[in-house]
Amino acid sequence: MRLADPAGSRVILVGTSEYQDDNLPDIAPVANNVRALASIFRDPEFGALDEASCHTLINANRHEATLQIARWCREADDVLVVYFSGHGLIGNNGELLLAFTDTDYGLSEFSALPVEQLRRALFDSPARTKVLILDCCYSGRAIPTMAAADATVLGQVEVAGTYTLTSAPRDLQSLYREGERFTVFSGALISVLRNGVSGAPALLSVDVIYRNLLRRLRAEQLPEPRQLHSDTAGDLALVHNAAFDAKESRAQLPQPATAKAGDIFRELDDLVSLASKDTERQALVNASRDSKWPLLARLRMTYELARLGDLPSAVTSLSALGKITQPADALKALVEFGGLMTSNRLWSSAYLDSWDVSNLDDDPVALWGLLMAMWLRTSGLPFKVRMEAATDLVRYGKRREAGEILRGMARQQGLLKVEREMLSTRIKSV
Template sequence: MSRKHALIVGTATHQDVSYPTLPSVRADIHFLGQVLEMPAVGGYEKCSRVEDSPKAAVKQAVEGFLSAREPDELVVVYLSGHGAYDREDGQLYFVTTDTEAGRERQTALEAAFVIDQLEKCAARRKVLLLDCCFSGSAVQGFRSKGAPATAAPPVVEAGGVHVITASQHWEKAFTTDADQPSQFTRAIVEGLHSGRADLDGDGQISANDLFRHLSRDLQKAPDGRRQTPTQSTLSVTGDPMQLQHITTLQPRQEAEAHRGAGLRASWLDEHRLEHRRYSSFHAAAHAAGETLLLDEHFRCHPDIVGIANRHCYGGRLTVLTDPRSLRRIDGVDAVQWPDVTGTARRGHNGSWLNQDEADRVHLSVERLLKRLPHGSTVGVVTPFRAQKDLIAGRWQHEPRVRVGTVHTFQGGQQDVILLSLVASDRMRPSAVNWLSREVNLWNVAITRARSHLIVFGDRDFWSVRPGMPHALLDAAEAKGGLPSHGVHPEHSDEDVGDRLQYLLTDEIPGILIDRNAVVDGYPYDFDVRHGSKSVRIRLDHGASTGAEAARHLRLALGRTALLPNGVRVPAWQVWDGRTERMVGRLDN
């Protein structure tokens, strides 16, 4: 049995003659329903169709259709017809057969009702397609679906729902001949039927695939009939790698609250709503079905955030920090590990401290305050409260220095972070294991440092133990720097590099070339020197399959701009033998 269902709603005729007839709406319903029901194309169950019906009937159909859905189903709701916007209440209304102009609030179907029903729907995958607009007038024989041009548009949003609309608010959503669907619906039907909407070639057409196809198709419309589709969706934006919330609620208290509210623990767990175990991020991410990682990083030196990127984010971050904006000490590595062979012992509050590390931290802070540029700040971070108390007293009257546990620094940043690990052979194994495996804690601690991260610990102790402290030690000992994304850019295509090296050496006698170099934490393909001039080259092999070309170009240009005298060279220029830009840089 298919797990895909669609409700197709269209209104072509109206009792109130203020709304022009839209004969193409019937074609919209026919052709879209047909392609969705084709076993080899859409594979949907028989689509539910609601044509030329009054408000009450449409409302009943929407509510009944969505309430019958199951969590593992895909739901599509499509509406075609006139849209009206009420300025006073800020609501969008769908015009039905019995809607009266000027009384839309009382007689038209509220978009808010449709959105509310979609959000309540149990299906986790929901798509809303709106073939209507909010300005209407006859244009060269083509009618538009919408209200008068003076109406200002609302923003249509729905939690957990992917919304695709036919046009921007200032554009018309054009109909066509009576026996043909509108421009928007025609593009949907043709994209699905031909498979051209499967832009990433994975055999499936996602909502994002469909939107990108619609955008490209509708751009080809003749002047005077162009429209720009829009999309929106619930974006759950957050970072699950930050510290978890702290709660004082006891398991017994939570269980009693569950029983008092008549809620099953299994249901709360399924929906990520248990207070002690989950945060609001987990609940929202589960409801939406996907999350958006803010994957462009601009705060930390590449060598610092590179540690978190490799070990916490799986290399998904794009690092774009400009090292020239950082307050730092020239010639000093971004990540350092001063070896301190100290002894961990219990403090008065039962927490752990290490006097030798504290003494070394004090000495480093004094030196940093003398050497750092004016206005720089220093943070001392430690996982243990007793160590924090041991260090904090010394610096309580120094405004440039902040001392605390990792939780103290969440949401903040310092130019330099000194990280005291405390642990030694005297520490209980359970405490060491906790320290090693708390990835979220280390991610926050590491990424508070903008310019320098200085880790104090026993090198021999941590070198034989897995976990993030070991990763920090490896990063500090990687003298040449590590690419922030784990591999060298475009490393897979050596042929292009070999050809570029041949072209440059043939073009410029006496040129010196180093390949796969790193500067300020950023890898690049060629360091080219001729006399006193130098150029740093990044090869650009183009966007990968499925990637957005515009975003790829923006990031490629941004990465190149971070290189002193950097040049982006598209691979096609190399194959075409073009070296003018590089030679020109060296000549000038």
């Protein structure tokens, strides 16, 4: 998971709060939406973008908005985020139209921005990852067949290579509430970005943000947001997680059941805790490449660097552990596996298809050993290096843990005969 590269990314925040046509009531909170989101994305503690990377456009006319959005989209080659808040109108043919200050309600198909043009701007952008966020109502009137309308609108805003998030309110009252500073959906989004998500990683992905928004709005019986995935855009981090607790994160990867105060694993926990502060992170980077630490501990450090968003350092540290053909892909798999463990989704995932998980007898150390064996396998390290990583724990008084990791490795299906023989010999020696 990573944040956008400021140099090659663009966040485009567009909102229309004032309309010339009396048939389109003003939506005062929209301007607040845009300003608040801009302050978050530009804050070094959250999005860490500058004004050259994070653009705002408030109360523009249709012509100005169309050209400016297209220009900014073409400037991005890493991450592109486009946000729109305001009136959404439904054309005669069911097409979604985005209203601007000069939109004529009676001639909306000729004076509003067809979402197809916005799709084209995103599609033509050279950005590798694209996120589209729409917070708009459909002309301020209830839609009789909302399910069908949702499907129609979501189909229109789907763009290849893009993660799409929409508010999908039924009417103007669902879009915003009188006296509120922000619209309903954007207010919830701003709250999540500013306050973070407890128990989530150090970086907030758009997928985690969506799930939190869904729970919040559903609990208040408000219109539920919709999302459309594409590729791995859902893993993109929008901001740092303000609620991230480094101490709490220690438990996110299983620790040996026999760990005692003062041992190598507690020292590792302390190092990881300090690394949550940018000023202390270099110590974790250095330790992840120091052979004085057990290889398994260095792998954990590499994983934590990736979770903290320092992907270049994490890739370099992973490569230093052993000969890995595609370290960037291996790191991604390592983080994905860690996510499955922390979210308790591992036991229903495809990872288990190639492992024998029977007869663990509720032994926590045996279970830990199996998980570490699976995690080592995911790292892409060669078989002999993984075996040495397990055996190395004996030097630190972790003979039982070393044996359980080796036994866990033996549970992998499809091992070569020579590999099984090597494991058998090594298990007897520890």
